[in-house]
Amino acid sequence: MRRPVVLHLSAVLATAATGAAIAVALPTPQASAAVGSATGYATQNGGTTGGAGGQTVRATTGTAIHAALCTRASSSTPIVIQVEGTINHGNTSKVSGGSCSTADGVIELKQISNVTIVGVGGGAVFDQLGIHIRDSRNIIIQNVTIRNVKKSGSPTSNGGDAIGMESNVRNVWVDHVTLEASGGESEGFDGLFDMKDNTQYVTLSYSILRNSGRGGLVGSSESDLSNGFITYHHNLYENIDSRTPLLRGGIAHVYNNHYVSLHESGINSRAGARAKVDNNYFRNSKDVLGTFYTSERGYWQVSGNIFDNVTWSAPGTDNYPAGPNPQSNTTVSIPYPYSLDGAGCVPDVVRQTAGAHTGLKVSDGNCSPQTPTPGPTSPTPGPTSPTPGPTSPTPTPTPSSGTNLSIGAGSDGSSKADGTSYGNVRDGNMSTYWSPVGSTGSISIKWGSATTVSRINIREASGSVGVIGSWRVLNGGTGAVLASGSGAGVVTFAPTALTKVTFEITSSTGTPRVAEFETYAG
Structure with a gap:
C-alpha cells in the first residue's frame, strides 16, 4: 500500500x-x-x-x-x-x-x-x-x-x-x-x-x-x-x-x-x-x-x-x-x-x-x-429505500450535474405575474422565480447561436413544490415537441441543437412558481 x-x-x-x-x-x-x-x-x-x-x-x-x-x-x-x-x-x-x-x-x-x-x-x-x-x-x-x-x-x-x-x-x-x-x-x-x-x-x-x-x-x-x-x-x-x-x-x-x-x-x-x-x-x-x-x-x-x-x-x-x-x-x-x-x-x-x-x-x-472502511468518499448508493407510504408522493426535483447553460443566456415567456421576472429562472437563486398570469403559461431559455441541449431541470420555488401538473418541452424555434409529462424535475430528450427551448405548463394545481430553468448539454 x-x-x-x-x-x-x-x-x-x-x-x-x-x-x-x-x-x-x-x-x-x-x-x-x-x-x-x-x-x-x-x-x-x-x-x-x-x-x-x-x-x-x-x-x-x-x-x-x-x-x-x-x-x-x-x-x-x-x-x-x-x-x-x-x-x-x-x-x-x-x-x-x-x-x-x-x-x-x-x-x-x-x-x-x-x-x-x-x-x-x-x-x-x-x-x-x-x-x-x-x-x-x-x-x-x-x-x-x-x-x-x-x-x-x-x-x-x-x-x-x-x-x-x-x-x-x-x-x-x-x-x-x-x-x-x-x-x-x-x-x-x-x-x-x-x-x-x-x-x-x-x-x-x-x-x-x-x-x-x-x-x-x-x-x-x-x-x-x-x-x-x-x-x-x-x-x-x-x-x-x-x-x-x-x-x-x-x-x-x-x-x-x-x-x-x-x-x-x-x-x-x-x-x-x-x-x-x-x-x-x-x-x-x-x-x-x-x-x-x-x-x-x-x-x-x-x-x-x-x-x-x-x-x-x-x-x-x-x-x-x-x-x-x-x-x-x-x-x-x-x-x-x-x-x-x-x-x-x-x-x-x-x-x-x-x-x-x-x-x-x-x-x-x-x-x-459498524465501523466503515476508510477510503475516498463517493456518492455511491446506500442500502435499499424504505417502502413507500400509502399515497404517491409529489416528485422531488432531481438535481443535475454539468454546466448549466441557462446561466448567461436569455429568457422570455408567455406572461409574467406581478413581482416576477423571466430572468429569475436563470439567475441561480432559488429565492426568486417566474410565475405566469394564471395557472398555465410558458417560459423559455434562448441563446444567440445554436446550442445543443438534451436535459433540463425545472425547479419549483419553496412553498410551491408539486404545483406544476402537465407540461411540454418544445424546440422554441420550430415548435417541435421534445418531451411531455407531468411534475417538475429533470427531463431528458434526444440531443437537439436549438436557439430556444420552451417549457410549456398546460395544467397546474395553482399558480406555478419556477425558480430555476436549468439546461444541460448531456
Whole structure:
C-alpha cells in the first residue's frame, strides 16, 4: 500500500504575518479523504467527496488550516486537512493567497471547493472558534468538536454559530462531529448548525448537538426561502431549547435521530417547509414537531416515531403543534436510497455512533453499529429505500450535474405575474422565480447561436413544490415537441441543437412558481 503525502504545516509555518507557509512532503502522492461515504441529500447534485484524491496536510493550528487552503494551486484543488489539537483564537490568523479568503478568529471556508477537514490522532477541538462556509461547495467536516462559539462577549467568532453556512453553498457533509454551547442567546451563543441564503444539499449525520438555546436553522427569516434539501440522521439533540431544526421553506429529511430534553420546541416546520420525519425517538421533551412562533405554516410527513414523555401545548395563534397524535399533512419523495433503524433502538445506536472520537461507527440499518472502511468518499448508493407510504408522493426535483447553460443566456415567456421576472429562472437563486398570469403559461431559455441541449431541470420555488401538473418541452424555434409529462424535475430528450427551448405548463394545481430553468448539454 502506498503511503499518503502528509504535509506538516503547523510545525513549519514561517512568516505568519505574510501568510507564507513552508512544508516538508513525504514521498508519496495520494491520500484517502474522510472515512466512509456521504449520505442523504449530500449525495445529490453531483455528490460530496470533499478533498478525495488530493494532497493531505496535517494542521495543529487554525493558521495552519488557512495556510493549507491558501497554498493550493487553485481554490478548487482538492485537499484533505487532518487536524489535531486545540484550535483557538490564539492560533488562528488570516493567511493571504490566490486560492483562499480567510480571516482572523474563524475558520473561513470562503469561495472554495473540494475540501475535507477531519480530526485525527488525539482529537481536534475548535474552542470558541466557529467554522464559516460561504459561497463554497463540496466540503466535508468530520470527527471534530466545536464548542462555546459566541456572538457576544469575548471572544466572538462566526456570529455565534458553531458551523454556519451562507451565500450559495452547495454539497456539504458534516459527520461525526460534536457541537456544543454553554447556554442560550442571553449567554452570548447562537445556533449550532445554521444554513441560510441559498444553501442546499447538506447532510448532518452521526453528530451530537447539546447544551444550547438553538440547535440550528434553515433560512434566516420568513423571506429567506432559498435553502433546502437537507438530511439529518442518527444525531443526538440534547438539552436544547428549540430549533432542532427550524425550517423555513425547503425540504428536509429527518430520520433516526434521538431527541432528549427539548425545552420549548423541536422540529419547527414553517413558511411552506416540508419535512419527512421517520423513526426518530423523542424523550422528555415539549412540542417536538409542528409550526411554532409564526402563522406561516409548514408541513410534515411522519412515520415510525416514538414519543416518550412528550408534552404538547394547546394550538393557538402562531402555535400549531403536530401532537399529541401527529399525523402527516404532506408527502415528501426522497431521491436517494437509505435504510431505517427501528425507532426503539435509536437511543442505543446513536449512543454508540454519534459525535467526535467515537470510532466513526455507523448503523447498518439493522440496529447494529459498524465501523466503515476508510477510503475516498463517493456518492455511491446506500442500502435499499424504505417502502413507500400509502399515497404517491409529489416528485422531488432531481438535481443535475454539468454546466448549466441557462446561466448567461436569455429568457422570455408567455406572461409574467406581478413581482416576477423571466430572468429569475436563470439567475441561480432559488429565492426568486417566474410565475405566469394564471395557472398555465410558458417560459423559455434562448441563446444567440445554436446550442445543443438534451436535459433540463425545472425547479419549483419553496412553498410551491408539486404545483406544476402537465407540461411540454418544445424546440422554441420550430415548435417541435421534445418531451411531455407531468411534475417538475429533470427531463431528458434526444440531443437537439436549438436557439430556444420552451417549457410549456398546460395544467397546474395553482399558480406555478419556477425558480430555476436549468439546461444541460448531456
